[in-house]
Amino acid sequence: MNSVSTMKHVVVEPKVQVALQEQNTKKAVGILGGTFNPIHIAHLILAEQVYSKLNLDEIWFIPDNIPPHVNKKGAIAPRHRVEMIRLAIRDNPHFKVDLTEIMRGGISYTIDTVKELRRRHPENDFYLIMGGDMISDFKNWKNPHELASLIKLVGVKRPGYVQLCDFPIIWVDAPFMSVSSTQIRELLQAGNSVKYLVPQGVSEYITKEGLYNG
Numbered sequence: 001m002n003s004v005s006t007m008k009h010v011v012v013e014p015k016v017q018v019a020l021q022e023q024n025t026k027k028a029v030g031i032l033g034g035t036f037n038p039i040h041i042a043h044l045i046l047a048e049q050v051y052s053k054l055n056l057d058e059i060w061f062i063p064d065n066i067p068p069h070v071n072k073k074g075a076i077a078p079r080h081r082v083e084m085i086r087l088a089i090r091d092n093p094h095f096k097v098d099l100t101e102i103m104r105g106g107i108s109y110t111i112d113t114v115k116e117l118r119r120r121h122p123e124n125d126f127y128l129i130m131g132g133d134m135i136s137d138f139k140n141w142k143n144p145h146e147l148a149s150l151i152k153l154v155g156v157k158r159p160g161y162v163q164l165c166d167f168p169i170i171w172v173d174a175p176f177m178s179v180s181s182t183q184i185r186e187l188l189q190a191g192n193s194v195k196y197l198v199p200q201g202v203s204e205y206i207t208k209e210g211l212y213n214g
């Protein structure tokens, strides 16, 4: 007997039916926040691995306006970071860029973003994707307990970081990648190539706009 004919004999209460329908119609969206200064291959690879392994419908890249971390302030203008994300994801129909944080302005706290996204998109079920460095630091974020109660947390391990966290994390395996935006900025400042570390369109944009020159 196949599963479809088995299902015919299962009586599902109306309340449960609604819950099941809601579950099935909600779009599963992974959100990856970052400064993306600039976006690089590790961002793209980890996003694709999470998309595929958690069977999500979309991944939204959310560039921050002003990053909460003091040491991250002074990133290049949002318009350049957004354009580089657009160029990096243009061939991938399930990757999107979302401008919630840039439009809101000010310091980009994730709790504010998650609340705004849940209000504007009740049709979606959101998953917050974080690299291992973010996971280690998560307890120091603004309202971490409330945040963890509003969204599922997804972690991708990152070399050099202790992946300890008291919050429930869905860990997704991805190739261990030590690439970082810092490393790319340093290579560019020293006049070295970043070919293959960022998509070709991003590398061309950096050259055309003269970004990250020494």
Ligand SMILES: Nc1ncnc2c1ncn2[C@@H]1O[C@H](COP(=O)(O)OP(=O)(O)OP(=O)(O)O)[C@@H](O)[C@H]1O
Binding pocket: 032, 033, 034, 035, 036, 037, 042, 043, 046, 129, 130, 131, 132, 133, 134, 156, 157, 158, 159, 177, 178, 179, 180, 181, 182, 183
């Ligand atoms: N190599 C990597 N492995 C796993 N996660 C990563 C990696 N690079 C970035 N991430 C994750 O991607 C998200 C956005 O990262 P972000 O834009 O800060 O890039 P970054 O490379 O960490 O930048 P920077 O070097 O400027 O600190 C964060 O959750 C971060 O942990």
Ligand SMILES: O=C(O)c1ccc[n+]([C@@H]2O[C@H](COP(=O)([O-])O)[C@@H](O)[C@H]2O)c1
Binding pocket: 032, 033, 034, 035, 036, 062, 064, 067, 068, 069, 072, 108, 109, 110, 111, 134, 140, 141, 142
């Ligand atoms: O909400 C917070 O308190 C908070 C503290 C640190 C980082 N974040 C978010 O984590 C993401 C990665 O941050 P960053 O600074 O490494 O680019 C980005 O979306 C930040 O807004 C959020």
